[in-house]
Amino acid sequence: MAVQSSNIMQDQIxxxxxxxxxxxxxxxxxxxxxLYDDSWQQAQEAVKGKxxxxxxxxxxxxxxxxxxxxxxxxxxxxxxxTGSHIDSVVNGGKYDGAYGxxxxxxxxxxxxQAYGRPKQSIEIVSFCEEEGSRFPITFWGSGHITxxxxxxxxxxxxxxxxxxxxxxxxxxxxxxxxxxxxxREDIDSFIELxxxxxxxxxxxxxxxxxxxxxxxxxxxxxxxxGESNHAGTTPMPERKDAVVLSSELITNITAxxxxxxESMVATVGxxxxxxxxxxxxxxxxxxxxxxRHHSNTLLDEFERELEQLYTTTGKSFGMTVSSxxxxxxxxxxxxxxxxxxxxxxxxSLHIPSRLMISGAGHDAQVMGSYYPxxxxxxxxxxxxxxxxxxxxxxxxxxxxxxxxxxxxxRLAY
Amino acid sequence: MAVQSSNIMQDQIxxxxxxxxxxxxxxxxxxxxxLYDDSWQQAQEAVKGKxxxxxxxxxxxxxxxxxxxxxxxxxxxxxxxTGSHIDSVVNGGKYDGAYGxxxxxxxxxxxxQAYGRPKQSIEIVSFCEEEGSRFPITFWGSGHITxxxxxxxxxxxxxxxxxxxxxxxxxxxxxxxxxxxxxREDIDSFIELxxxxxxxxxxxxxxxxxxxxxxxxxxxxxxxxGESNHAGTTPMPERKDAVVLSSELITNITAxxxxxxESMVATVGxxxxxxxxxxxxxxxxxxxxxxRHHSNTLLDEFERELEQLYTTTGKSFGMTVSSxxxxxxxxxxxxxxxxxxxxxxxxSLHIPSRLMISGAGHDAQVMGSYYPxxxxxxxxxxxxxxxxxxxxxxxxxxxxxxxxxxxxxRLAY
Numbered sequence: 001m002a003v004q005s006s007n008i009m010q011d012q013i014x015x016x017x018x019x020x021x022x023x024x025x026x027x028x029x030x031x032x033x034x035l036y037d038d039s040w041q042q043a044q045e046a047v048k049g050k051x052x053x054x055x056x057x058x059x060x061x062x063x064x065x066x067x068x069x070x071x072x073x074x075x076x077x078x079x080x081x082t083g084s085h086i087d088s089v090v091n092g093g094k095y096d097g098a099y100g101x102x103x104x105x106x107x108x109x110x111x112x113q114a115y116g117r118p119k120q121s122i123e124i125v126s127f128c129e130e131e132g133s134r135f136p137i138t139f140w141g142s143g144h145i146t147x148x149x150x151x152x153x154x155x156x157x158x159x160x161x162x163x164x165x166x167x168x169x170x171x172x173x174x175x176x177x178x179x180x181x182x183x184r185e186d187i188d189s190f191i192e193l194x195x196x197x198x199x200x201x202x203x204x205x206x207x208x209x210x211x212x213x214x215x216x217x218x219x220x221x222x223x224x225x226g227e228s229n230h231a232g233t234t235p236m237p238e239r240k241d242a243v244v245l246s247s248e249l250i251t252n253i254t255a256x257x258x259x260x261x262e263s264m265v266a267t268v269g270x271x272x273x274x275x276x277x278x279x280x281x282x283x284x285x286x287x288x289x290x291x292r293h294h295s296n297t298l299l300d301e302f303e304r305e306l307e308q309l310y311t312t313t314g315k316s317f318g319m320t321v322s323s324x325x326x327x328x329x330x331x332x333x334x335x336x337x338x339x340x341x342x343x344x345x346x347x348s349l350h351i352p353s354r355l356m357i358s359g360a361g362h363d364a365q366v367m368g369s370y371y372p373x374x375x376x377x378x379x380x381x382x383x384x385x386x387x388x389x390x391x392x393x394x395x396x397x398x399x400x401x402x403x404x405x406x407x408x409x410r411l412a413y
Numbered sequence: 414m415a416v417q418s419s420n421i422m423q424d425q426i427x428x429x430x431x432x433x434x435x436x437x438x439x440x441x442x443x444x445x446x447x448l449y450d451d452s453w454q455q456a457q458e459a460v461k462g463k464x465x466x467x468x469x470x471x472x473x474x475x476x477x478x479x480x481x482x483x484x485x486x487x488x489x490x491x492x493x494x495t496g497s498h499i500d501s502v503v504n505g506g507k508y509d510g511a512y513g514x515x516x517x518x519x520x521x522x523x524x525x526q527a528y529g530r531p532k533q534s535i536e537i538v539s540f541c542e543e544e545g546s547r548f549p550i551t552f553w554g555s556g557h558i559t560x561x562x563x564x565x566x567x568x569x570x571x572x573x574x575x576x577x578x579x580x581x582x583x584x585x586x587x588x589x590x591x592x593x594x595x596x597r598e599d600i601d602s603f604i605e606l607x608x609x610x611x612x613x614x615x616x617x618x619x620x621x622x623x624x625x626x627x628x629x630x631x632x633x634x635x636x637x638x639g640e641s642n643h644a645g646t647t648p649m650p651e652r653k654d655a656v657v658l659s660s661e662l663i664t665n666i667t668a669x670x671x672x673x674x675e676s677m678v679a680t681v682g683x684x685x686x687x688x689x690x691x692x693x694x695x696x697x698x699x700x701x702x703x704x705r706h707h708s709n710t711l712l713d714e715f716e717r718e719l720e721q722l723y724t725t726t727g728k729s730f731g732m733t734v735s736s737x738x739x740x741x742x743x744x745x746x747x748x749x750x751x752x753x754x755x756x757x758x759x760x761s762l763h764i765p766s767r768l769m770i771s772g773a774g775h776d777a778q779v780m781g782s783y784y785p786x787x788x789x790x791x792x793x794x795x796x797x798x799x800x801x802x803x804x805x806x807x808x809x810x811x812x813x814x815x816x817x818x819x820x821x822x823r824l825a826y
Contacts, residue, residue, distance in 0.1 A: 013457070206765045219692075231678065232705050233609065240613065241680070247667075257649060263648070267692070270686065290644045290645075294457070358646075360643060385646075
């Protein structure tokens, strides 16, 4: 492989990210690129232009994913795909998603200059959407090419202004498809680079993290029903206080998750109290619960223990607790073949790496259910993400690109 | 004293309350009469008309309290005052406040018919405001005649539409006073009848409750500051989760209040979580705490224990907890002289009564800080209040009026 001064590569990846962050730049240095909005259109069009300038064959699909194809010399009916998503959360950082696209562009450009065409075709992908920030759906991009989205979503799903995805698509000249595109059957493997969005890599001595599993997620609404009453005239033993019971539950749920397994996480991030008035005992609390682990068996076990907790605690308070699992995402193991190639690539470059579990969802999770998939993390400073403060050092960004380049070389050349 | 058939008296008090509930009637049978709104004006004007029809000398003061004076034959420079407030919460019940006004009207009318003029002047009062439902202030009526309100409130306090109290007063032809009226110095005693708004009387065998003390209230904002982080990528031991710490505190505060004294109550009715998103660890929770007891010493002790709890728990979680006491209402003992007269009045009528503590604030609390004051409760069915479902049986309403009538007779005749 070509050896190039570190500073040049760091400058290149920095410049690509700086350039991308110009689309949808916010006042405090973040980015807002929501599916099909102006900034998103400009960014996706710019990525397509960059691919064309590199000599790749670039195209949109019906929903606005952009693919840049670097045609192989031998195996042309099956592709190695790499990339990530171009959309962001509202006032998000400039690395989440964009890094995976920029890294793919830079790695392929470097391979092209050094070695010319690969044996097997490579495609860079800039997925149109992953975050779910505009419409109430996530993975709109990877969901389409895997053919996993249900029919009829384009008119049913609406943003906060009541605009449907279909309307938004037509407004930027995509055709809202009458029927969904079929699953792409030509993808041999998918590789995604991403910032970690957590603090594990920074705390370890590794420069990159090779992902072995992406956790499953279960999200619940827990409803606690008590009785609204006067805060002054209702003696403590006669209360059915939904806030007090919820507090007891939250304390226990958290303790149970910690005991269950060191990589299990449980989060109550949202609470809605009724009537939410200082001098009235709460009649009702609905709180969210987000539980994640990479083993479905453990998630099942935990769910059963939760149900038992709700029954026991509800009974002891003389109140009712009900739980509704409104989202269930299966854990997705990455392809051992592909991630071992990646791990060995890092090793050959003397880049310290570690195997790790992704606690966040990514396009690699959707892709990994259909195609052999691998994912590489680079460290996030202070673990911060979804914020203008999101930051990864240039030297870390560079290490990631190097591992991707070497992995693509091993797979496609 | 005159003896009259129970049914007639029950009909009289029922009719008075039915008549008053016609002003500001809501769709589901409740009432909404907010300070200076149309329904309020009609109700207060109707009460004034009723007083005049009874032959009393009726007048508004500058803020819209209505007084109906039944001039005494001997002591005319000092009055026995009785009544309550005419305003309501939004979609409240027809007994809260209105019962105290109606009971005063009926009791005085009966005394007048039976015995003519009293020795000492009696005044019926219909306070303009007690609930704090329109403007961010309570006890606007009793606050004025006790001279305890600070200067300059009339233009500073605004309702949800940005209308100041001064504007609202001028709109219904009250003069917003340039300076506040002085405290009335001619009040010998004040007696208020009210529905209990709790379930204590219904559970005991007593028909009426003679109030010995009105509790002090302290209201706090408790702020818990943690760190916002990704719900998937942040291991449990590394979290600074403001929801988890708040839950721990709420559980402990409640348990501490129960241990402290059987008549202490502590309520967390309102919680504000930041950012309040299911998949983000909460960086901040602000919750309300309402603590009530009739002993200031116990309230002080409890406050010191709370401070200790915040420090200890905050430290063990590596987070900060701060507390701000934004409201402090002193406990107010009722006048032993007046409430013993009332207690004996009930006894002479063979009406079972009990001494009790009021856990809610009332006009009697403000008046009790300045004048010898007593308060009588009648039972609330199911303890319900501030709701269209608020209900007190006619026979209970009658018992209250009888005790008031006998008490006024003992004090003024």
